[in-house]
Amino acid sequence: MSLILYGRMLSPFARRVAIWCRLQGRAYESRPLMVNGPDFEELKKVNPLGRVPALVIDGGEVLIETSAITDWLDDTAPDGLRLVPATGPARREVLQGVAYANSAVEKGVSLVYDKNRRPKELHWGEWIERLEGQITAALAVLESKAPAEGWLGGERPNAADVTFVIAHDFIMATNPYLVEGKFPRLAALSAMAADVEAFKATAPAA
Ligand SMILES: N[C@@H](CCC(=O)N[C@@H](CS)C(=O)NCC(=O)O)C(=O)O
Structure with missing residues (x-):
């Protein structure tokens, strides 16, 4: 599964996704675009709102909003590596x-x-x-x-x-x-x- 994470680590939201991936042993490519300046136009090609984090998952689907992204990471987590208990x-x-x-x-x-x-x-x-x-x-x-x-x-x-x-x-x-x-x-x-x-x-x- 290839993952691309958009956002810099100063963003507490992008950092949450990055740490979540790492704790679950998932490799990802990091694209540390900023949400302003010249990066903004580039970012809007991925997330039309130009916000981070955005996570591109296998096949090119783009996930946005930290809670929705981490929900997907937990839903597809390797055994024993969920970060939120199931119920x-x-x-x-x-x-x-x-x-x-x-x-x-x-x-x-x-x-x-x-x-x-x-x-x-x-x-x-x-x-x-x-x-x-x-x-x-x-x-x-x-x-x-x-x-x-x-x-x-x-x-x-x-x-x-x-x-x-x-x-x-x-x-x-x-x-x-x-x-x-x-x-x-x-x-x-x-x-x-x-x-x-x-x-x-x-x-x-x-
Ligand atoms: N509710 C969003 C918040 C994301 C957010 O506010 N990201 C900031 C960077 S820390 C951003 O993209 N700011 C630019 C903007 O909101 O237009 C989430 O949880 O993903």
């Missing part, structure tokens, strides 16, 4: 973890556009404060769910571990004042992940 309370628990982590990075991406990229004179202070508060609230939930040691997934990282680490690392890479020194369990999870190939090879700066 029951354990599935609900993992997916709620993913939901909070996803919310943290959605708001984190908004903050990048509204604060880091937008000229200072066009900043809307109330909106930025709202985003900061939402990111902090989501990270606090992740901190309360993060394990004292080891992975939430037990012997190997599951989807909650993956998305918790991505949320921590993305906010750290883009607006570190919101995370630095504030969430020790998340920081420990991220530090442990940094030694695992799937996380190390996809670090946001890579």
Whole structure:
């Protein structure tokens, strides 16, 4: 099965797909196109919206939206390598973890556009404060769910571990004042992940 992944690892969504593939032992070709500049036109030939991630699977079918892509990866996973339990309370628990982590990075991406990229004179202070508060609230939930040691997934990282680490690392890479020194369990999870190939090879700066 040949896979082509569009998106840079600074995108917390593209990184989730990349880590998921690596943890399942799937090889993929990486096309780190940006969502703006000259890459935008190129990207629209793959995903008409010009968004990442997009995953081209065997035969040329294009999958978009992180949750739909990772659903397909789990649906076709090699035995024992699903990242989300197939059913029951354990599935609900993992997916709620993913939901909070996803919310943290959605708001984190908004903050990048509204604060880091937008000229200072066009900043809307109330909106930025709202985003900061939402990111902090989501990270606090992740901190309360993060394990004292080891992975939430037990012997190997599951989807909650993956998305918790991505949320921590993305906010750290883009607006570190919101995370630095504030969430020790998340920081420990991220530090442990940094030694695992799937996380190390996809670090946001890579
Ligand atoms: N809900 C989407 C979000 C993807 C997303 O926002 N990707 C960003 C890059 S981090 C992007 O493509 N931004 C450009 C745009 O949305 O126009 C998913 O989960 O795949």
